[in-house]
Amino acid sequence: MKSESGTGAESGTGTPVGPGAGGVARLAARGVTVGYGGRTVIDDLDVAIPPGVITTIIGPNGCGKSTLLRTLTRLLKPARGTVVLDGDDIARLRTRDVAKKLGLLPQAPVAPEGLTVADLVARGRHPHQSWLRQWSSDDADVVERALAMTGVADLADRPVDSLSGGQRQRVWISMTLAQGTDLLLLDEPTTYLDLAHAIDVLDLVDDLHEGGCTVVMVLHDLNLATRYSDNLIVMREGSILAQGHPRDVITAELLHEAFGLRAQVIDAPVGDSPIIVPLGRTHV
Template identity: 90%
Template sequence: MAVEYAAGSAAGGGDTARLAARGVTVGYGGRVVIDDLDVVVPPRVITTIIGSNGCGKSTLLRTLSRLLKPARGTVVLDGEDIAGLRTRDVARKLGLLPQAPVAPEGLTVADLVARGRHPHQSWLRQWSSDDAAVVERALAMTGVSDLADRPVDALSGGQRQRVWISMTLAQGTDLLLLDEPTTYLDLAHAIDVLDLVDDLHESGCTVVLVLHDLNLATRYSDNLIVMKAGAILAQGHPRDVITAELLHEAFGLRAKVIDDPVGDRPLIVPIGRAHVRPDQLDKDTVQVRLG
């Protein structure tokens, strides 16, 4: 389903939001990365956070997932302050794939994916056939069933990334936060992973991604959050947000924005110094000196 948001409309304080940040300030070692930020994640759509390196994308995602505690402000999950919830309760509602996760040495793929079921275990509810079925389905959805008995540390980078996504799926939440889920993947496998994310969204999941590939972000998102220097520069549907001017302001990027010939979203055509026809540097192209 494609849900349109006018530019900026998703940044307000809607009551139906699953996840929101209110006046959040976050930093590391005395350095403020995000200052007094407000954002609302719309329900049941794919939201992608984009921005230049160091702008605060991953910091925002880690704050929304409670991995980072804000110095000021509140993160709200399903109407409750996430700081006051039990870790197990958060994990039952929200699944997170961080950047560059590390598995214990020698752990097999099946064992790692099974760890996604831990939030659902207790002394009253032990491992069951239902848990095993969820793990098998998660392995199959990411195409790693044949790797189940392999050690995670023996896999290629792309295989490991798909296994970690499988573990997140096994967690069984309908709110997923994925920090650069296509890292280490070639383009074909990146498309496979994002098609899977889109399938999850179609089934009713709310998904928040951090992506570096701008064209994949526009293709797979109904809501973009564009960040610059720890603040939100723009938010809304890709058709309403992505312009040559915005790309210049957010990334210092020269580009033309055209209609995607195979989709209904904008397509970004970067302009460098080489192999560019002079007639393409027209008045509609934002030209800046890179450096």
């Protein structure tokens, strides 16, 4: 079933985004069907990622959130349909060219034992290296800036496996920044983090967005998703139920339809995002 993610006026060679999204999408899926082992997870899905904002994909376990993100980054090949990056079919692009445009932080990434922070972040420059272009002072400057932007410059000589969860996530984000891309896709960047470290990482994501990055995330915590997102994509059973600003999308009815969750939705005391208050049987 095709998703109801809205349409917009077409401009240039890009893909139109939904109403109010404010621009032509750099990244989009058109009629995408993806599955594993003969089981279809996403069926005939259309979605366009608005440029210059933070988009968060939410939905119940197994609904296809990470599958969609992995498809958008070409880690999964759709059985049907096309993923478009900057107007081109991503399947036809060289891996090196995709890596120059799009940075991905997968779930629970693992660094080789003993690798230092500086060495890991430097790996983000690999797409820019070739036998004609070796490591240069420009690469070193990019790595230094990426370390500074994520607040981990003082950890440069530390082994990655000696860091806390929040520090490691910052280091991995630093590596994606070293790729030199302004399009970042983060698959559950707050997994295994306590609330304080999760806020720390999402504040960093917000800073990167303010600096000009387009960000796409998968999150499980609904209240963090509404607080740190300009655009929500709500999924269920491989389809998109709703897409838009959290204040326009999140309702008690939608939460029940998407998650089977009984909840009240109230205004936040700060900001303009809604707060979701789950209702358990003992609290009604």
